[in-house]
Amino acid sequence: MGGEMSTTRQKEDIMAVAKNRGLGRGLNALLGDTPTPEVMRQTTQIPISKISPNSYQPRTRFSNEQLEALTDSIRREGVLMPVLLRPRGDGYELIAGERRWRASQAAGLTEIPAVIRNVNDLQALELAIIENEQRDDLTAIESGRAYRRMMDEFGCTQQQVAEKIGVSRVQVSNLIRLLQLADPIKELIEKRELSMGQARPLVSLPAHIGENLARQCIEHGWSARQMEREAKKAAKEPSETTKQEADADVAALQDELTRKLGLHVEIICRKNGSGEMRIRYTQAAELDGVLRKLRN
Secondary structure (H helix, E strand, C coil): CHHHHHHHHHHHHHHHHHHHCCCCCCHHHHCCCCCCHHHHHCCEEEEHHHEECCCCCCCCCCCHHHHHHHHHHHHHHCCCCCEEEEEECCEEEEEECHHHHHHHHHCCCCEEEEEECCCCHHHHHHHHHHHHHHCCCCCHHHHHHHHHHHHHHHCCCHHHHHHHHCCCHHHHHHHHHHHHCCHHHHHHHHCCCCCHHHHHHHCCCCHHHHHHHHHHHHHHCCCHHHHHHHHHHHHHCCCHHHHHHHHHHHHHHHHHHHHHHCCCEEEEECCCCCEEEEECCCCHHHHHHHHHHHHC
16 A cells, blocks of 8 residues: 555656646646646647657557557547647657557557647657656666666756656666666566566676576565565675686695695685685605795
């Protein structure tokens, strides 16, 4: 229940930010699910062939099942909520409503109700993010990439991204950090098999350890807190590869010292970095020989 309330509050905050940013009168209504009288007064029919997809669309995955359901709904009732467009060349570019646009094409429509707004590239990206996030359509990786794009292409700071989208700066930082994860882990997040909370502890781990923990998390149904515990445990333990490399280095050093001293040398390494070096001899003359070599 607490999670649902938090999600609802976040969506309300996002819409409040859109309403107050001054990107156009009634903008919050244009990103909603139900058309208001104000929206309908601004609506006009636009040929679908004149519309191109949003070049700043942060969403990369569209559910075929959801699109089919929406296509069936449009065949029965038409497009109830207009899409949001901006002029582009001799046509228009989508800002919000790509699912409705795709489903309308699948339903065989030639026109679609739309509202036209003159917005710049940064505003187009902001609006696309807000529309998707208030519907919970973006994965954590898609949100992270969109925030990173705002920073890389438009020079926004993390704080500015947070203010424009209506989320906390910590949320922006956490989502962007997920982009450091190995591709197999990001793929699990994009498939919604791994949540942001479960994936976040893996960012600081080597890729092969993170991938192993991610798959264990899915297999055993670990919570985000359990994943955090397992990640901390893995960070303290040297990896098998590291152990093997260390063992090989110690063995090589033992062989080298054995050859140079002419006696068996054993090196013992402990986890805390301390250790021992043991030289075995069977008679006093062998010890004298080692001492002479060390003194020389």
